[in-house]
Amino acid sequence: MAVVKKNDRRNQLKTPLDWGKAACNSLMATYTPxxxxxxxxxxxxxxxxxxxxxxxxxxxxxxxxxxxxKGYVDHIIDEDGNFYFAREELxxxxxxxxxxxxxxxxxxxxxxxxxxxxxxxFPTFNTTSDGGFWHKDKYPYQMWLDGxxxxxxxxxxxxKAFGEPELLDMVVEQEKLMRKHTRxxxxxxxxxxxxxxxxxxxxxxxxxKSPEFWGRAIGWYGITFNExxxxxxxxxxxxxxxxxxxxxxxxxxxxxxDQDTGLWYQVVDKGNDIxxxxxxxxxxxxxxxxxxxxxxxxxxxxxxxxxxKGFRGLLDRMEFNxxxxxxxxxxxxxxxVGNYQHYLDRPTCENDLHGVGSFVLACLEMQKLLPEL
Numbered sequence: 001m002a003v004v005k006k007n008d009r010r011n012q013l014k015t016p017l018d019w020g021k022a023a024c025n026s027l028m029a030t031y032t033p034x035x036x037x038x039x040x041x042x043x044x045x046x047x048x049x050x051x052x053x054x055x056x057x058x059x060x061x062x063x064x065x066x067x068x069x070k071g072y073v074d075h076i077i078d079e080d081g082n083f084y085f086a087r088e089e090l091x092x093x094x095x096x097x098x099x100x101x102x103x104x105x106x107x108x109x110x111x112x113x114x115x116x117x118x119x120x121x122f123p124t125f126n127t128t129s130d131g132g133f134w135h136k137d138k139y140p141y142q143m144w145l146d147g148x149x150x151x152x153x154x155x156x157x158x159x160k161a162f163g164e165p166e167l168l169d170m171v172v173e174q175e176k177l178m179r180k181h182t183r184x185x186x187x188x189x190x191x192x193x194x195x196x197x198x199x200x201x202x203x204x205x206x207x208x209k210s211p212e213f214w215g216r217a218i219g220w221y222g223i224t225f226n227e228x229x230x231x232x233x234x235x236x237x238x239x240x241x242x243x244x245x246x247x248x249x250x251x252x253x254x255x256x257x258d259q260d261t262g263l264w265y266q267v268v269d270k271g272n273d274i275x276x277x278x279x280x281x282x283x284x285x286x287x288x289x290x291x292x293x294x295x296x297x298x299x300x301x302x303x304x305x306x307x308x309k310g311f312r313g314l315l316d317r318m319e320f321n322x323x324x325x326x327x328x329x330x331x332x333x334x335x336x337v338g339n340y341q342h343y344l345d346r347p348t349c350e351n352d353l354h355g356v357g358s359f360v361l362a363c364l365e366m367q368k369l370l371p372e373l
Contacts, residue, residue, distance in 0.1 A: 019326075020052075051098060055360075085118070155167040215265065219282045250293055284355065286310060307366065
């Protein structure tokens with residue numbers, strides 16, 4: 001498929017929201033909702049993208065966006081609220097973020113039934129000795145950064161929708177444990193994972209930490225910081241601590257932003273290595289993290305220049321195919337934990353749902369910082 005970087009379609013997009021709509025429209029034109037990859041699964045890939053579309057729809061009010069999201073959910077969940085999902089992993093929960101708006105807008109009881117099935121997974125998860133959720137049953141005694149986002153943001157929204165405040169306390173505790181086990185004091189960044197038993201080949205024998213700062217995992221963590229603070233009461237005893245951790249993360253991120261492009265690297269702190277490469281999904285998530293922290297009053301306006309530079313860098317990378325449809329390149333495919341070479345060797349793809357969803361989220365926050373491009 002022919003790809004053109006500079007064309008009339010690019011010039012038609014005047015605002016960040018225009019870019020977000022172009023991204024969503026491209027995937028809608030490519031896939032029917034039931035065909036979104038991985039086809040036929042209740043999965044965070046679809047959840048990440050469709051939840052970004054749902055939030056975009058709050059700004060632009062398009063019925064076709066809502067119906068597309070509903071089409072995906074209704075293909076998976078039957079008339080009684082039953083559906084197949086992986087019950088041994090945090091990843092399976094994230095797509096539940098789509099259910100709250102559907103419940104609110106339709107009054108169809110099966111959406112709450114489905115959400116409750118997902119919520120009821122939390123007490124069943126295996127945990128580390130200090131109570132941290134295993135990322136998946138097949139990864140015993142391992143906590144991954146990704147997991148806090150995959151389960152935590154759903155739990156916060158479930159509490160808001162249906163009034164179970166113990167879920168907020170659970171998320172705050174899980175974040176505290178994740179930060180304890182994966183944060184690097186020197187940079188303010190977070191290692192991808194932690195193995196309590198120190199049995200994995202990647203685990204440091206003394207700390208259990210994995211060896212690298214993988215971009216997209218840190219990006220999920222940045223989202224979760226902002227989401228926790230959105231739901232946390234102003235007088236909550238953990239609020240100042242979490243704000244401080246978010247500020248430290250942002251300080252660390254801007255230190256490693258590529259000066260030429262405004263983007264970030266697959267392994268965040270090793271931009272000086274010619275074998276490392278710039279990755280678009282983490283760049284979108286970091287842009288979102290910084291922009292939202294500014295918009296919500298958690299970060300100083302002096303960081304605006306880094307968010308703007310990151311967003312403009314992303315726009316420079318975006319392409320359009322011969323049909324005029326948006327194409328997001330250079331997205332790392334799904335990735336487990338490993339050593340440095342493991343991350344360098346991961347393939348990239350175009351319009352992967354991880355990346356497009358992340359880009360749409362960045363567009364939403366950048367609309368507030370940069371209303372016109």
